[in-house]
Amino acid sequence: MIAAPRKVACVEIGAIPIALSTCDPGFFELLRQRYDGFLSSSNPQFELEFDLTSAGPVSDDDVRVGREEEAWILERGDFHARWDPRTGRGRVRQNANPYSLDSVLRILHSLILAERGGFLLHAASAICDGQAFLFSGISGAGKTTMTRLAPPDVTLLTDEISYLRPSAGGYAAFGTPFAGELARAGENCSAPVAALFFLEKGRENRVDDLPPAEAVRRLMRNILFFAEDKALVEQLLATACDFVDRVPIRRLTFYPDARVWDHIREFVCDFARNFQEAPEHA
Amino acid sequence: MPEHCIYIARSSAIAARALAGEMMVMNSADSTFFTLNEVATAIFQAADGHTPLREIVRDHVCEQFQVDPEQAQADAEQFVAELSSHGILLVSNQPLAAETP
Numbered sequence: 001m002i003a004a005p006r007k008v009a010c011v012e013i014g015a016i017p018i019a020l021s022t023c024d025p026g027f028f029e030l031l032r033q034r035y036d037g038f039l040s041s042s043n044p045q046f047e048l049e050f051d052l053t054s055a056g057p058v059s060d061d062d063v064r065v066g067r068e069e070e071a072w073i074l075e076r077g078d079f080h081a082r083w084d085p086r087t088g089r090g091r092v093r094q095n096a097n098p099y100s101l102d103s104v105l106r107i108l109h110s111l112i113l114a115e116r117g118g119f120l121l122h123a124a125s126a127i128c129d130g131q132a133f134l135f136s137g138i139s140g141a142g143k144t145t146m147t148r149l150a151p152p153d154v155t156l157l158t159d160e161i162s163y164l165r166p167s168a169g170g171y172a173a174f175g176t177p178f179a180g181e182l183a184r185a186g187e188n189c190s191a192p193v194a195a196l197f198f199l200e201k202g203r204e205n206r207v208d209d210l211p212p213a214e215a216v217r218r219l220m221r222n223i224l225f226f227a228e229d230k231a232l233v234e235q236l237l238a239t240a241c242d243f244v245d246r247v248p249i250r251r252l253t254f255y256p257d258a259r260v261w262d263h264i265r266e267f268v269c270d271f272a273r274n275f276q277e278a279p280e281h282a
Numbered sequence: 283m284p285e286h287c288i289y290i291a292r293s294s295a296i297a298a299r300a301l302a303g304e305m306m307v308m309n310s311a312d313s314t315f316f317t318l319n320e321v322a323t324a325i326f327q328a329a330d331g332h333t334p335l336r337e338i339v340r341d342h343v344c345e346q347f348q349v350d351p352e353q354a355q356a357d358a359e360q361f362v363a364e365l366s367s368h369g370i371l372l373v374s375n376q377p378l379a380a381e382t383p
Contacts, residue, residue, distance in 0.1 A: 233310035
């Protein structure tokens with residue numbers, strides 16, 4: 001008996017190309033449409049083979065991510081995946097639900113990023129004047145609101161899951177297809193991170209400092225990470241401390257109208273001016 | 283009657299890092315995250331598994347922070363119980379093997 005041919009799409013998020021393959025033409029079309037702006041002709045660094053099952057709908061069960069010898073096992077009610085970081089290859093059993101697909105990809109990226117000094121953050125992000133701004137906070141804090149209020153010259157990277165990797169000058173933010181309330185994928189581009197703001201709605205626009213330990217605490221609360229693995233957790237904590245050291249992190253109290261973006265631009269100008277006058281790392 | 287001794291050791295399943303005078307601790311099993319103040323950090327760092335808690339409080343808390351010994355001991359026991367319930371510290375009435383993170 002001849003196995004059904006597999007169709008392959010290479011999806012590149014955060015400059016990490018991953019080949020996704022399936023025998024199911026309908027599922028192949030679904031993933032092509034879902035990751036339309038992120039399809040790539042690069043050589044994939046990793047591979048995931050999808051086998052569709054008749055498993056139930058997307059589950060609210062907690063995700064379980066653990067090691068079985070060297071391989072990672074990713075499990076939730078609606079999917080089961082095994083990925084071997086030594087070979088870069090993995091196999092996923094799930095139903096045809098796109099939300100399950102998103103979840104598996106997010107978990108895989110979180111594992112790959114953790115080892116490379118990056119992370120996924122529960123935050124909206126956008127590029128303004130060539131620099132990326134991150135807006136994090138609990139649900140309802142205003143992540144999607146900030147993206148809706150953005151002026152036309154601002155490029156949306158995501159309104160839900162930000163993708164961060166270390167770069168020569170600090171950290172870079174990349175666009176992701178993982179959308180929140182906005183229901184719109186981000187643009188597939190990147191920029192150096194200028195600042196991370198933790199959002200709170202208020203009656204005025206105000207930027208306040210955060211002590212470093214408080215910044216790390218808030219950052220860790222919002223990093224997407226699922227693995228029960230001491231070495232990776234240590235790496236992640238080190239990464240969070242490094243991020244706090246290299247990226248300005250502030251609390252942004254904002255009144256939800258477009259003027260908040262003027263405030264952000266002013267903050268960046270003031271910060272750059274102060275930094276030039278009194279460099280912190282001179 | 284001999285005084286009841288409590289021995290504490292750091293769990294091997296945690297990641298810890300000091301920043302700006304505070305200790306940040308994360309449990310890798312359930313991703314719970316704690317920020318310890320200076321006093322708690324002093325106890326946490328001295329948790330070697332074989333020094334009784336009362337000695338840790340005397341040498342690392344009372345001397346450094348000039349607090350009342352009985353109050354410091356009570357606060358320390360409460361802190362240890364809380365971190366123990368989250369798997370950050372191991373507690374025993376006998377010396378423990380050190381599990382330096």
